[in-house]
Amino acid sequence: MTTIDWFYDNLGRLTREVYDSDTDSRDYTADYLLDLVGNRREKNVDTDSTPAVLASYRSGTAMASGDVDEATVYTYDDNDRLLTETKDVDVAADDRHTVYAYGASDDITQQTRKTVTVHFPNHPKNSYFLAR
Numbered sequence: 165m166t167t168i169d170w171f172y173d174n175l176g177r178l179t180r181e182v183y184d185s186d187t188d189s190r191d192y193t194a195d196y197l198l199d200l201v202g203n204r205r206e207k208n209v210d211t212d213s214t215p216a217v218l219a220s221y222r223s224g225t226a227m228a229s230g231d232v233d234e235a236t237v238y239t240y241d242d243n244d245r246l247l248t249e250t251k252d253v254d255v256a257a258d259d260r261h262t263v264y265a266y267g268a269s270d271d272i273t274q275q276t277r278k279t280v281t282v283h284f285p286n287h288p289k290n291s292y293f294l295a296r
């Protein structure tokens with residue numbers, strides 16, 4: 165049996181997902197940090213917590229930065245369009261940097277480009293992206 169718990173802030177926005185599989189190696193907890201207008205600024209995932217820690221996440225315990233295994237940082241332009249998505253993973257080969265581009269300013273929805281860069285080994289892993 166797999167149980168997924170979703171947690172929301174008082175505006176109904178997703179802030180945490182706790183995925184509890186009967187295969188514990190698939191368990192994870194994802195925290196979502198939002199800005200004032202609801203854009204996702206960060207996604208922090210703990211993929212290797214013990215069942216006890218997973219249970220503590222379910223009861224609201226904060227995720228310590230040292231427990232984060234995948235940290236993703238998102239940036240936006242003035243029209244709240246996603247510009248970059250930078251994923252920093254414990255396994256550096258899984259790191260991803262994604263850049264989005266859009267059409268002319270009078271068309272704020274047309275995405276014209278998406279570039280993914282895989283594995284950026286010179287990145288100061290975990291020190292920069294986990295800083296708050």
Ligand SMILES: [Ca+2]
Binds near residue numbers: 186187215
């Ligand atoms: Ca489990």
Ligand SMILES: [Ca+2]
Binds near residue numbers: 210211212213230233
């Ligand atoms: Ca962890």
